[in-house]
Amino acid sequence: MxxxxxxxxxxxxxxxxxxxxxxxxxxxxxxxxxxxxxxxxxxxxxxxxxxxxxxxxxxxxxxxxxxxxxxxxxxxxxxxxxxxxxxxxxxxxxxxxxxxxxxxxxxxxxxxxxxxxxxxxxxxxxxxxxxxxxxxxxxxxxxxxxxxxxxxxxxxxxxxxxxxxxxxxxxxxxxxxxxxxxxxxxxxxxxxxxxxxxxxxxxxxxxxxxxxxxxxxxxxxxxxxxxxxxxxxxxxxxxxxxQAWAGTDRQVRGAMLAVLRKATAPVLPGLLLGSVDLAVAADSGDGFQAELRRLHGLNAGDEQLARCLDGLLEDGLAQASAAGVALPA
The missing domain is CATH 1.10.340.30 (Hypothetical protein; domain 2)
Structure with missing residues (x-):
């Protein structure tokens, strides 16, 4: 194979x-x-x-x-x-x-x-x-x-x-x-x-x-x-x-998807974009907080975070609703 x-x-x-x-x-x-x-x-x-x-x-x-x-x-x-x-x-x-x-x-x-x-x-x-x-x-x-x-x-x-x-x-x-x-x-x-x-x-x-x-x-x-x-x-x-990995959009997109995989409910976009403090994040599932910390630890810029989230939505790997962002239904 x-x-x-x-x-x-x-x-x-x-x-x-x-x-x-x-x-x-x-x-x-x-x-x-x-x-x-x-x-x-x-x-x-x-x-x-x-x-x-x-x-x-x-x-x-x-x-x-x-x-x-x-x-x-x-x-x-x-x-x-x-x-x-x-x-x-x-x-x-x-x-x-x-x-x-x-x-x-x-x-x-x-x-x-x-x-x-x-x-x-x-x-x-x-x-x-x-x-x-x-x-x-x-x-x-x-x-x-x-x-x-x-x-x-x-x-x-x-x-x-x-x-x-x-x-x-x-x-x-x-x-x-x-x-x-x-x-x-x-x-x-x-x-x-x-x-x-x-x-x-x-x-x-x-x-x-x-x-x-x-x-x-x-x-x-x-x-x-x-x-x-x-x-x-x-x-x-x-x-x-x-292929480079560290600091790339692929790395950031992967970290965002890891957060969504662990979430048991839609995630506030601000948590993915770093505009909402982690302290207000509900414990949405086993490992959810750890994946959020890992995403924020990448220290990606606002523009890259927004671009990566938009890419996930455009590719159908995530979907947005009034409640937040989640994996596709």
Whole structure:
């Protein structure tokens, strides 16, 4: 499953396997069988809904952070109909601190569409998946492949990095997905029966061995086939830029949402904007005061606070009423 998943690749039909790809298929499949992490969404009894939830949660989010939230989510909402029956705000609340909380709204909207258009069952074709809210080309291909054994070409950041090193001799793939990378990914795809194992195996190899900063080349099952190693492990052509967090709108928005998740009643806008003293805040739920203090401790300016609150309201992650601000109903 993706650690970070670009959702921009256009779907294209598979190409005949590249010369020599059979060797890679066999070695990586055997390595994956022996070394794959025992993740719950890989279990035979998980089902398409569990896989779909994992794909939404794993976008730009590490497995370690996703695991406890995924498990809680599936216990509470074991099927799309269970989630669809709840207000969208409950999905935002249960999303917790996974980040990019609009994914929670999109997953809720997808569950509603599955109930209304597909009888409550996750659709099994790429085309039908792509029509669901929040499902882009990557996610549709991944769900089709991992949940329904469809021979779709799945390309996430881990797979791109393995392909770049193994075949292209580059330390890192291009900053954004290119048509050339998709062509290579299609050429490397095995036949239908082995497609799912290949997609999952290359993804896992990138996550555990062929990592971005400290690749464990001595553990690689295809080390002797690696073009990057053969070229002397050249340096990347660019320096990846990490995403800032401290002081950003993302941090402030996240802190505001954390307050709303803990609140059991609408929150006065002044408490979120710092214009009302915390001393007058009612104890609106377990941890509510602590989250308010955390928000105020960021020392964000008035303009940033107002911009972040407006953004939450515009994105549908919060709603305002005469009583105050709350998660969407």
């Amino acid at each position: 993706p650690i970070s998943a670009p959702d921009t690749a256009a779907r294209v039909p598979a190409s005949p396997a590249a010369p020599g790809a059979g060797l890679l298929h066999g070695r990586i499949a055997r390595w994956f069988e022996a070394n794959a992490r025992p993740l719950p969404w890989r279990e035979p009894d998980c089902g398409p809904w569990g896989i779909m939830v994992s794909e939404f949660m794993l976008q730009q989010t590490p497995v370690a952070r996703v695991l406890p939230v995924w498990e809680q989510w599936l216990r509470r909402w074991p099927a799309p109909a269970a989630l669809a029956a709840e207000p969208s705000g409950e999905a935002v609340r249960a999303w917790g601190r996974l980040g990019y909380p609009r994914r929670a709204l999109r997953l809720h909207a997808a569950a509603v569409a599955i109930v209304e258009k597909h009888g409550g069952a996750v659709p099994g074709t790429y085309a039908d998946l792509l029509e669901l809210p929040g499902v882009g080309t990557y996610t549709a291909a991944a769900i089709a492949s991992f949940a329904f054994d469809a021979p779709e070409t799945v390309v996430d950041t881990n797979i791109r990095r393995v392909h770049a090193r193994l075949v292209s001799g580059e330390a890192l793939p291009a900053p954004s997905l290119t048509a050339g990378e998709m062509k290579l990914a299609r050429a490397l795809m095995p036949g239908r029966t082995a497609a799912r194992a290949w997609n999952a195996g290359v993804m896992e190899l990138g996550a555990l061995v062929c990592t971005a900063r400290t690749p464990r080349c001595d553990q690689c099952p295809v080390l002797d086939q690696c073009a990057w190693v053969a070229a002397g492990r050249p340096e990347p052509r660019y320096v990846p830029k990490g």
